[in-house]
Amino acid sequence: MKRSAAAFCLFVFTVAWATLCQASQPIRIGALFSVTGPPSFLGEPERNAAQMVADQINKGGGIKGRQVQLIVYDTQGDATKAVQLANKLIKDDKVVAIIGPSTTGETMAVLPVVEKAGIPLISCSAGRKITEPVNHWVFKTAQNDNLAVTRIYDYLQKKKLTRVALLTVSDGFGASGREQLKAQAAAHGIQLLVDETYGPKDTDMTAQLTKIKGTKADAVICWGTNPGPAVIARNAKQLGLKLPLFMSHGVSSKKFIDLAGDAAEGVTLPSGKVIVADVLPASDPQRKWLISFVKEYQKLYKVEGDHFAGHAWDAMMLLKGALEKGDDTPAAIAGNLEKTKEFHGIGGIFTYSPTDHAGLTKDAFVLVEIKNKDWVLVK
Amino acid sequence: MDLLQQLTQYAFSGFSTGAIYALIGLGFAIIYNSTGIINFAQGEFVMLGGVLTYFSLTVLRLPYLVAMAVAVAVTTAAGAAFERLTIRPLKSPSPLSLVIITIGGSIFIRGVAMLLWGKDTHALPPFSGNDPLTVGGASIMPQHLWIFGITLLIIAANKFFFYYTISGKAMRACSHNRTAASLVGIDVRKMVLLSFVISSAVGSLAGIIIAPLTMTAYDVGVMLGLKGFCAAIIGGMSSGFGTVLGGLLLGLLESFGAGLISSGYKDAIAFIVLLLILFIRPQGLFSKAQTERV
Known part of the structure; x- marks a missing residue:
């Protein structure tokens, strides 16, 4: 009797322990x-x-x-x-x-x-x-990259800036952006006049920008992550390039503004909403x-x-x-x-x-x- | 912008990047000429110059000039320590093991810099003004003029040191024949140390003066080191004008290649020229072939 009581206790204890676990x-x-x-x-x-x-x-x-x-x-x-x-x-x-x-x-x-x-x-x-x-x-x-491209192209189309020069970085990010930029151009009535690239570690892009300056492009789209785009913004300022400069969401951080300094002024880019959270209209659900x-x-x-x-x-x-x-x-x-x-x-x-x-x-x-x-x- | 203006701009761009490559190439040449070692950690000295200046400027809040002096001093100390700890203890240094050691050293320095100062890219303020100068429709930054000037100054100082001072002559003697140099009473080990000190100082200086243009981060040394090495090879590893011409040639090739052909092939064009030079004129474009005296 005593034994079975002990066994019962043990059983209850085990079950309770297992449930607890x-x-x-x-x-x-x-x-x-x-x-x-x-x-x-x-x-x-x-x-x-x-x-x-x-x-x-x-x-x-x-x-x-x-x-x-x-x-x-x-x-x-x-x-x-x-x-x-x-x-x-x-x-x-x-x-x-x-x-x-x-x-x-x-x-x-x-x-x-x-x-x-x-x-x-x-x-x-x-x-x-x-x-x-x-x-x-x-x-x-x-x-997706393609959403960022759509954002830029919609805007360009609205502003009638249809002749575009591309300057993309030669890494995965740039290649994927370039692919999308080329694929969506026709649908938005955009004509790509220049398609140049630069290396992720390049320190001077004046040559590419000079080439762009020599064409009839209405706008420049640069696709890359820091520090390349900051160099490009500075080089564009150095050359006195007056075309509107568009960047990718790859540089939508304060870091880009720090690096490019005054040259960042006027640069336009698509970005997730997080960096502009405080200036979003109150009606924005996010x-x-x-x-x-x-x-x-x-x-x-x-x-x-x-x-x-x-x-x-x-x-x-x-x-x-x-x-x-x-x-x-x-x-x-x-x-x-x-x-x-x-x-x-x-x-x-x-x-x-x-x-x-x-x-x-x-x-x-x-x-x-x-x-x-x-x-x-x-x- | 007409074609002539474009060409002028390509030339300017080429010269200004070329001067950077030349300055870095000089560091390679100095060590090679006094020791026969190709120091693949040279790019890291360049990186240290820029990153340390940024650190002294923003974290320690030193004035710009003091920050530069601190950066050069610390990098020079690092260069000396590098030689003492890795090159000197080697019992029988073969070229291969030396190359591997300097590559290992460069990875180590890069790793330490990343842990100490993070992975972010930083920009240094320009020395004098941010407004481009326009010449004949093409433009350059005032900082480029600083780079040209300091490069010339370093070449002159180099020439003077290697040809008109006892230490410089002793270092050249070491590169020609170590055994003979030590027989006439030159402390070869001291000369090797001295060459590392000089080239790390030159490297860090290069890193500082280019940082306002190219920006700096823990990993800029790899590409800059490689380009500087190419400049030195094209110039035949001379510690004077040969390397400078090599650097300028490389810069011009890149810029005209990107402008007139395609920027996708920019690096390819430069490296194909490097390979051709190594095949056809391994002694460099600007030096006479060495003749073995029997």
Whole structure:
């Protein structure tokens, strides 16, 4: 009798312990960012923002009472490492979903891995081919290049500046931009007079700009990330080039204004809304989130939250939304992600569907001009 | 803008980038001429010059001139330490191991700079004014004139040092024949150290005067070092006008290549010329072929 009572106690205790474990077991989310390596300008703010969201969720009592555990690995911008670490996240850490990687190259390498394992992935990189064709498990938060191109071309068309000179950087970002600029030109009635490139580490672009100056172009579009475009803005000023200069969203940070100095005045570029959060009209549906994001990020990391941090913020919040709607199994998460409607994020307003895993429209970008070392919205 | 004006502008652009390459190439040539080592960490000295000036200027809040002096001093110390810690301890230095050591050193210096000062690109203020000067319809920045002037000054100082001072002559002796030099009482190790000191000082100076134009970051040394190396090779590794002409030629090729042919082939044109020179005139364009005396 005594023995069976002891056994019963043990049984009750075990069951209770198991249930307790179940309840307190955190939801494990994996993250792959290139915190170091060449794309660290993406990976570092992304890691920071993801951690910020995870901490906020946990402080607020978790998702349906369960804590979130974010497991971040550094891919160093290396596709091979990204694949190894994705496998590690899936097999060893048993995560239910992965956010990242930071670059398109890494994302494309990881894509078959998550597809085979059936784990949802929310990439923070911009390449169109990530979500075209649509893969059931793969989503992304960074805006497509083609939306930025559309923004510029719409404006040029409106202003009747139809003869355009291109100056693009000879790396992945520039090549993809150049492809889009060429593909969309005809549809907007734009004629491309010059198509020049420069190296990512080049320090003088006066030769290319001189060539452009010698043509009848109405506007110059430069596609690159810092510091190249800053050099181009300075060179254009040196040569007294009077044409309106357009840049890509790749330089939509205060850093560009710092580097280009006076030469940045009058440069126009498409940008995510985060850098102009405070000058957006009050009616903008994203405004509230944008301002709180920028403030929170600044409080924690002493720098202003940028687009890249925003991509990871969006990925975490989308994941949170999907987890709140249903189970924490990978299949349920992917299913619920696909049902996301009008999520007001940092990068734009996301609406995913079975045929669209990028979720954004050209409204994700606004056109801004640099005036008195600050951003001004172009109407 | 008519064709003549365009051509003038290409020439100006070529000369101004060429002068930068020449200045960096000189650093390579100085070490090569006194030790026979090709120092692939030379680009990192250039980077240190720019980055350290920016750091002294913004974080330590020193005046511009003091900041430059600090940058040159620290880089020179780094150059000396580099020689003492990596080159000197080598028992039997073969050219290959020396090259690998300097490449390793450059990766190390770059990594330390990244950890200390971050990955951001920074711009230095120009020395005198930001308004371009216009000559014959083409324009250059006042900073370019500083680069031309300082390059000339460094060449003159070099010439004087290597031909008219005892230390300079001793360094040249070391490059011709180490054993013979040590037999006549020259401290070869001291001369090697001295050559690293001089070239890191020249490199950092180059880094400082170009930073207002090209901006600076922890990783600018790679490309600038490579271009400087090309300039030195075209010029036949001379520590005088040969390298300067090599640099100017490289700059002009790049600029005319980008302007008249296509900017996509800009680097290709420059490197094809480099390869041709290595095939046809390995001793450089501007020096006589060496003859072995038997």
